[in-house]
Amino acid sequence: MDWPVMTWGAPHAERADAVRNRLHLLATAREMLAELGADRLTMDALAERSGLGKGTVFRRFGTRAGIFQALLDDGERAFQEQVLSGPPPLGPGAAPLERLIAYGRARVGFLMEHREIARAALDGRQPIPAGSQTPLSQMHIRMLLGQIHLGPANLDILAVQLTAALDGPLLLYLSAADLRHAAPQAEQRLAQSWQDLVQRVCRP
Amino acid sequence: MDWPVMTWGAPHAERADAVRNRLHLLATAREMLAELGADRLTMDALAERSGLGKGTVFRRFGTRAGIFQALLDDGERAFQEQVLSGPPPLGPGAAPLERLIAYGRARVGFLMEHREIARAALDGRQPIPAGSQTPLSQMHIRMLLGQIHLGPANLDILAVQLTAALDGPLLLYLSAADLRHAAPQAEQRLAQSWQDLVQRVCRP
DNA sequence: AGCATAACCGGACTTTACCCCGCTTAGTGG
DNA sequence: CCACTAAGCGGGGTAAAGTCCGGTTATGCT
Numbered sequence: 001m002d003w004p005v006m007t008w009g010a011p012h013a014e015r016a017d018a019v020r021n022r023l024h025l026l027a028t029a030r031e032m033l034a035e036l037g038a039d040r041l042t043m044d045a046l047a048e049r050s051g052l053g054k055g056t057v058f059r060r061f062g063t064r065a066g067i068f069q070a071l072l073d074d075g076e077r078a079f080q081e082q083v084l085s086g087p088p089p090l091g092p093g094a095a096p097l098e099r100l101i102a103y104g105r106a107r108v109g110f111l112m113e114h115r116e117i118a119r120a121a122l123d124g125r126q127p128i129p130a131g132s133q134t135p136l137s138q139m140h141i142r143m144l145l146g147q148i149h150l151g152p153a154n155l156d157i158l159a160v161q162l163t164a165a166l167d168g169p170l171l172l173y174l175s176a177a178d179l180r181h182a183a184p185q186a187e188q189r190l191a192q193s194w195q196d197l198v199q200r201v202c203r204p
Numbered sequence: 205m206d207w208p209v210m211t212w213g214a215p216h217a218e219r220a221d222a223v224r225n226r227l228h229l230l231a232t233a234r235e236m237l238a239e240l241g242a243d244r245l246t247m248d249a250l251a252e253r254s255g256l257g258k259g260t261v262f263r264r265f266g267t268r269a270g271i272f273q274a275l276l277d278d279g280e281r282a283f284q285e286q287v288l289s290g291p292p293p294l295g296p297g298a299a300p301l302e303r304l305i306a307y308g309r310a311r312v313g314f315l316m317e318h319r320e321i322a323r324a325a326l327d328g329r330q331p332i333p334a335g336s337q338t339p340l341s342q343m344h345i346r347m348l349l350g351q352i353h354l355g356p357a358n359l360d361i362l363a364v365q366l367t368a369a370l371d372g373p374l375l376l377y378l379s380a381a382d383l384r385h386a387a388p389q390a391e392q393r394l395a396q397s398w399q400d401l402v403q404r405v406c407r408p
Numbered sequence: 409a410g411c412a413t414a415a416c417c418g419g420a421c422t423t424t425a426c427c428c429c430g431c432t433t434a435g436t437g438g
Numbered sequence: 439c440c441a442c443t444a445a446g447c448g449g450g451g452t453a454a455a456g457t458c459c460g461g462t463t464a465t466g467c468t
Contacts, residue, residue, distance in 0.1 A: 055459095
């Protein structure tokens, strides 16, 4: 799917009605999500409820998972702002290792809060979609790793591995039932374990 | 889905015709997989080609992903045998850390070899299915971690994290195109990075 | 303003995973 | 050998994802 790029004034800019529809669809999707839960949010229903055609829904988001990815991106934007320019230890100003630990804790919280959306955003056929979710997470981890003095190591792959270690448990291995049952404890333990892992990896 | 347990002689054992059909379906699935690729392997086609009803296919495997999980399990069984009783450094006899490194290398190879099936075995709705794939991997890593003297650490979660760091890149983050393009290199780099990661985590 | 064109829209259509339920058959105990 | 029962079987039916294309509308240019 080739998304219309949002370069201003350039040719192929997103048309005004398209923007309107996109925002309206996202709002409607959020409503339905809160009302019905992720797996009862169907494309037909979304189209009907928003008063638009099904074709429009698919052109805007490409795929069902795409909707959840877009929804997640919204949250991610706010989150990234905290990370990039918020107060330490999450934002700049703290030591890189502290930031890395704080980042993991915050991301666990974020994913836990949006776990329904995050799960639904996974698409079996395609790997993690461009412009969404992980790339940002991975890039941030990669950046912080670069600021920590580590011996010889392939920081790019290490960042991928750490991202997987951070997201994987929540996205892949813990069942929804596990989480619903004891979410706060799970969140605490995952954050703590992330800290342990990072400290192990990054010590001299 | 509640699979018939294979406790011998106990009530509810898997019936003979069911076994026949299951094996036949798996064989047919393997054929179609080799011939058409994973995403053209459809349930209807599988049913028709195997000469069985659609209902039978679903009763046997529960879901589309279930077929690929079953297929993967077959390979996994052979793999596990190597791990549990093959020659060192993979099998017993080597130091735990060496075994852990060797295990990662072997698993990367295994997943790379079966990446199409492994991807297709992921089910968006459900977390990693019981009796399949990761639990074995996770358990093995957990066991080896237990044999390495680590400081205070939650070995259970650490095992989950390492499993994610091992499987995640291949299952989630690397696109099929990336892999097709430079599979051997990717395999080498992932194995090397696994070794780096584990050595970092497990040093005193 | 008027025109040309590129996006966009809608909804019918196709494909496919998955469900259901009446019928059949394999196993068992007498 | 026979009945009995639970498991298994088949294939038509449903719902939801994703595609297509003829008609519509926004936008840039003159």
